[in-house]
Amino acid sequence: MVVVGLGDSGLLTALHLARRRGLEVVGISTRPGHVSGQELGLRLARPEDWQRDYRWSFDRFKGLDRVRVVHAEATALDLAGHTLSLRQYDGSHTTEHWDVLVIATGVTNGFWRRPDLVDEASVEAALVEPHRQLADARDVLVVGGGAAAVSSALQLALRWPEHRVRLAFPGERALVQHHRRTWEHVERRLVAAGVELLPGHRAVVPDGFAGDAITSGVVAWTTGQDPTAAEAVLWTIGRVQPNTAWLPAELLDDDGFVAVRPGLQSTTADTVFAIGDVAATDPLRSSARNRADKLLARNIRRQLAGGALGSFNAPRRRWGSVLGVEPDGLRVFAPNGRPFRFPAWTVRRILQPWIVRRGIYRGVRGDTATQPNNR
Structure with missing residues (x-):
């Protein structure tokens, strides 16, 4: 199993897939750690608070212990040969074979969501300078x-x-x-x-x-x-642009997003799936904001077993957190x-440690993130 993109949706999908013994899971990330695309306002105003909950090194995720994480960017995909071409951060080029491929490369949106292959210093600068x-x-x-x-x-x-x-x-x-x-x-x-x-x-x-x-x-x-x-x-x-320049045109819709069936499976390749903002699931491309990662992992297991796939049912409107954490919660x-x-007290004592870190992310190790100097 190869998951391309370890943003919010890709990371969660990899965590779910890795829970099944016997599956080799590989995650491809252009970042040296997880950098969430959530809560832009908090990221700009209070980056020291934002990165405590939205920027973590991959080794902090207990569920990734069984995932081989590769710091690289995808450059090409061979559907017939089931191979993925990569450029690693040191400039070398490698390939990964896949039996099932998950595309979770997201979109480019402003300066805060970009596909560039970067190091820790670049991630830090992207937080501090704005x-x-x-x-x-x-x-x-x-x-x-x-x-x-x-x-x-x-x-x-x-x-x-x-x-x-x-x-x-x-x-x-x-x-x-x-x-x-x-x-x-x-x-x-x-x-x-x-x-x-x-x-x-x-x-x-x-x-x-x-x-x-x-x-x-x-x-x-x-x-x-x-x-x-x-x-x-x-x-x-x-002005979002899908990060799909490396993909064959036959996988994409007219706007460059990955065309998928209701089960998040490619419309043209049965062993290719997509999730998150890059997947053309519905007009709002809402699989990232509606926890479709569990459905996707379950559908991949069902496909391997020859079973029927479940469907993603998109809501008609956006919902969830809009303003981020405020002084009163x-x-x-x-x-x-x-x-x-x-x-406010439940965010730090219940929501983040129990619901997010332990429940959603299946366990996150102690806080080791570097904190920037902020004014």
């Missing part, structure tokens, strides 16, 4: 209307209440893929934190710019408002838009 840019800016403009945008605006306002933080989004409300109740609650939280809301503002995005850097200067609007100047502009505009929004709050 934080310093935003710490130094007294006037921050967040552009975008998704969860990354609203969580960033709130977390920045909470971290630096002396900063001016504005949130510009194109419609009458943000979070249009969530239930309206979710936005109504989030809007109140933003206003209470001092975030200035700019609805109906659609930005002019410079040609060739994918939101992969924090900029400064003036932002123009296609919706007729006067240009807006800011010391720091955070672009969370959702963590709010998780149900599909109907109603929030459930974990009080």
Whole structure:
């Protein structure tokens, strides 16, 4: 079993597969450790807190003891020969044979989710430098209307209440893929934190710019408002690109995502599966946010045994954590838009150690992550 991509979905899938004795599981990662794509706002505002719960070395995961992790990037796939070509971090090229392949390479989205093959120093810089840019800016403009945008605006306002933080989004409300109740609650939280809301503002995005850097200067609007100047502009505009350049075209849909059947199996190759943002499961590509990793591992075992595969049933709306951990706890929004709050003390004493580390990740060893210096 080869799992390409050890982000959130790929890591969990590898952990589930490794529980079955007799299966050799190999994980391919462009990072030297696990770097989650979750909770951008907390990552930018309080990276020391974020990395405690979202950045871990692979040797901390007890369930990966039976997984061979390779620090490399996939460069080509031979479907007929069942071989995967890799470029390792030292520049050498190797191949891996696979009987079953899981594609979990995710998407490129801004500067915080990229496919580059990097070392620990690069991971550290990607955490520290954006934080310093935003710490130094007294006037921050967040552009975008998704969860990354609203969580960033709130977390920045909470971290630096002396900063001016504005949130510009194109419609009458943000979070249009969530239930309206979710936005109504989030809007109140933003206003209470001092975030200035700019609805109906659609930005002019410079040609060739994918939101992969924090900029400064003036932002123009296609919706007729006067240009807006800011010391720091955070672009969370959702221009995602699937990390599939290494894959044969026959595995992809017209937009470059991996085409899959309801059981997360490729539509053209029975021994290839996909999960997470790279998998074209539904319009929201929601398998990553709905714990489809258990289903995928079960389906792979069923296929090996000649059984019928289960189906992934996608929700109609996004749900889950939107704002990240706040001073009074963590709010998780149900599909109907109603929030459930974990009080702050339960996040550190129950949610993270018992539900996340022991329950979801099957055991995580003691905290050894390097903490950056933050202001």
